[in-house]
Amino acid sequence: MSMSPQAQLTVVGLGTGDENQLTLGVWRKLEAASGRGDAIFLRTKEHPMVSMLDHHNIRYETFDRVYEEHQGFEGVYEQIAAELIERALNASGEVLYAVPGHPMVAEKTVQLLRERCTAAGVMLGLMGGESFLDQAFLRLGFDPIEGFQLLDATSLRGSTLNPTLHTLIGQVYDEFTASDVKLTLMELYPDDYPVTVGHSLGVAGEERVYEVPLYELDRVEGYGNLSLVWVPRTDREDVRSRTFARLHEIVEILRSPEGCPWDREQTHKSIRKNLIEEAYEVIETIDEDDPEHMCEELGDLLLQIMLHSQMEAEEGAFTVFDVIRELNEKLVRRHPHVFGTVGAEDAEEALVNWEAVKAEEKRSKGIDPETQPLLAGVPRDLPGLMKAYKLQKKAAEVGFDWNTLEEVMPVVESELREVKEAIEKFGHAEQKEELGDLLFAIVNLARFLKVEPEEAMAAANRKFFERFGYIESQLRLKGVSFDQTDLQEMENLWQEAKKVLKNKGL
Numbered sequence: 001m002s003m004s005p006q007a008q009l010t011v012v013g014l015g016t017g018d019e020n021q022l023t024l025g026v027w028r029k030l031e032a033a034s035g036r037g038d039a040i041f042l043r044t045k046e047h048p049m050v051s052m053l054d055h056h057n058i059r060y061e062t063f064d065r066v067y068e069e070h071q072g073f074e075g076v077y078e079q080i081a082a083e084l085i086e087r088a089l090n091a092s093g094e095v096l097y098a099v100p101g102h103p104m105v106a107e108k109t110v111q112l113l114r115e116r117c118t119a120a121g122v123m124l125g126l127m128g129g130e131s132f133l134d135q136a137f138l139r140l141g142f143d144p145i146e147g148f149q150l151l152d153a154t155s156l157r158g159s160t161l162n163p164t165l166h167t168l169i170g171q172v173y174d175e176f177t178a179s180d181v182k183l184t185l186m187e188l189y190p191d192d193y194p195v196t197v198g199h200s201l202g203v204a205g206e207e208r209v210y211e212v213p214l215y216e217l218d219r220v221e222g223y224g225n226l227s228l229v230w231v232p233r234t235d236r237e238d239v240r241s242r243t244f245a246r247l248h249e250i251v252e253i254l255r256s257p258e259g260c261p262w263d264r265e266q267t268h269k270s271i272r273k274n275l276i277e278e279a280y281e282v283i284e285t286i287d288e289d290d291p292e293h294m295c296e297e298l299g300d301l302l303l304q305i306m307l308h309s310q311m312e313a314e315e316g317a318f319t320v321f322d323v324i325r326e327l328n329e330k331l332v333r334r335h336p337h338v339f340g341t342v343g344a345e346d347a348e349e350a351l352v353n354w355e356a357v358k359a360e361e362k363r364s365k366g367i368d369p370e371t372q373p374l375l376a377g378v379p380r381d382l383p384g385l386m387k388a389y390k391l392q393k394k395a396a397e398v399g400f401d402w403n404t405l406e407e408v409m410p411v412v413e414s415e416l417r418e419v420k421e422a423i424e425k426f427g428h429a430e431q432k433e434e435l436g437d438l439l440f441a442i443v444n445l446a447r448f449l450k451v452e453p454e455e456a457m458a459a460a461n462r463k464f465f466e467r468f469g470y471i472e473s474q475l476r477l478k479g480v481s482f483d484q485t486d487l488q489e490m491e492n493l494w495q496e497a498k499k500v501l502k503n504k505g506l
Contacts, residue, residue: 007122009088009095011103011110013129017048017203017226021130029096029127034058038093041084043109046225047100048203060098073108073154081112088122100225102131106152106170132170132228135202139209140230142166147233153177158187163239167231172197172223179218181229188242189231191215196230199223248320251306255314268308275304287458333357374398385453388443396447405448408441415441470497 012026030053033040040060042050044067053060063080070076088095103110103126110126117124137144147165153172161167161184172178178197185195192213197220200206210220217229240246254263278301285294309320334357337344344350374397378390395401402408415438422434446453471493475485 007088007091007095008093008125009084009097009113009117009122010125010127011097011099011107011113012127013102013131014042014047014049014098014100015130016101016132016135017200017206018130019049019052021134021202022049022052023127023129026127026129030058030098031056033094033096036093038096039087039091040096040098041087043080043097043099043107044225048200048206048226049100077108077112080109081116084109084113085116085120085122088117089120102129102133104128105131105133106150130202132201132226133168136168136198136228136230139198139201139207140196142230142232153181153229156181156184158184161185161188162245163188163234163236163243164245166233169229169231172227172229173225174223175218178220178223178229182214182217185214185217185231189214189239193234193239194232196232197223198228198230200226201228247302247306251303251310255307255310263307266307266311268311271304271307275301275308278304283458287462333361383454384439385443385457388440389447389453392444392447402444402448405445408445408448412438412441412445466501467494467497470501 010029012029013023014026015022030040034057040058042060042062044064045062046064063076063083066076066079066083070079084095084097097109097113099107099110101107113124133150142148144166147162148168149160149162149165150168150170151160153169154177156169169181172181185193192215194211195214195217197208197210197212197217199208199222201209203226206226208222212220234240254260257264278297282294282297282301285291285297305323306320309318309323313319332339334354335350336342336357337350337353342353344353375391375394378387378394382390392401402411415434419431419434419438422431443453446456471490472482474493474496475481
């Protein structure tokens with residue numbers, strides 16, 4: 001009993017368009033297939049080598065019609081791969097599929113065939129051809145050993161760019177794609193950074209090469225199927241300074257033996273307060289609605305994270321990349337309604353999902369949320385008003401709370417009386433304790449008024465700062481120092497400040 005031969009599909013590369021660069025093996029394969037009457041398919045007729053096929057009477061079919069049937073390229077590639085497998089299964093001989101350039105460079109249909117042919121019972125063969133990369137290295141004159149990456153214009157993202165590598169961007173089909181590429185590159189590179197556009201590299205009579213500043217990238221004419229963009233590598237500080245890699249490198253240098261003596265001596269404990277101070281400086285820029293200042297202060301806060309991570313990297317515990325990984329995994333894990341199958345119609349449902357995942361995380365670490373102390377999740381070192389607020393909210397979740405605002409007010413008044421009594425009858429320790437109770441009761445009042453006590457306190461501090469500043473400026477205008485005035489004059493100026501600054505909400 002003889003077995004039927006396995007279906008055979010062979011992909012060949014037509015090269016970049018110069019017939020002198022077409023490999024002898026591919027040409028013989030095409031001639032033999034044409035002589036036998038085997039099916040020959042071209043992904044597209046829009047390629048310089050097609051005229052040579054026509055000249056030698058090599059018959060073929062193209063998939064150009066498929067491009068017109070789909071809105072996006074993904075559907076085109078899927079259909080071409082499916083049709084090729086079907087034709088190979090039903091063909092009496094070998095099926096040839098000819099693609100521009102090299103089959104394994106920027107050919108999505110070939111990747112799909114590699115994934116599916118074996119399962120479909122089709123034997124897949126590949127024969128290389130000159131890719132557009134060969135011509136790019138030759139015509140543009142850079143050596144890829146210096147560092148090189150190839151990116152797709154249709155899926156280009158700023159996060160993939162590395163200025164220390166030569167970057168070739170293919171699939172720049174038209175001016176619209178070039179415009180998208182320009183905008184993405186401008187996330188990292190200066191507007192006037194020199195880039196090179198290459199059309200039909202290596203094709204006699206059709207090759208065009210233009211070097212332009214980045215902002216003119218989409219003004220170059222002639223974009224088509226054989227166009228690419230080259231972004232030369234650089235060590236320019238104004239470019240590298242926009243990358244996370246440069247920040248990591250700088251912090252490593254600062255902490256190295258050749259770095260800064262002060263930075264080298266710091267420990268987690270010595271710069272602990274810096275982290276808190278920088279966080280508060282960021283909050284100040286938020287309150288002031290000052291984006292430019294916020295950008296600077298967020299950088300200072302990020303530096304603290306980098307320094308603490310670098311200290312642990314030096315001990316071999318973890319690196320900043322472990323910090324990033326932990327955060328990425330946590331964000332994905334805690335948003336199942338975004339990255340998973342769980343639904344969330346509104347913010348409240350999203351918060352429920354978040355809390356459910358947090359509880360599961362604790363269980364995976366051997367912590368039972370049901371037996372863990374309810375108040376254990378409140379950070380120990382939070383500022384006092386903020387910590388009181390969170391403690392009270394936690395307790396309120398299980399019903400330990402007042403029911404109405406009217407019930408809270410007498411508690412505040414009672415605590416105030418106890419402070420007065422402590423002042424009259426007791427010493428400093430009792431006064432301190434009673435004052436703490438009063439502040440705690442006021443936080444309760446803030447909660448029922450739906451006011452964040454820290455925000456209220458910050459607003460009061462700002463108000464005092466501005467009004468006292470008004471007193472100081474008025475005294476200076478009068479040529480009077482604080483030593484030359486009295487409380488009554490300052491009180492008068494205070495009342496004046498209240499009126500003058502009222503329109504500012506201060």
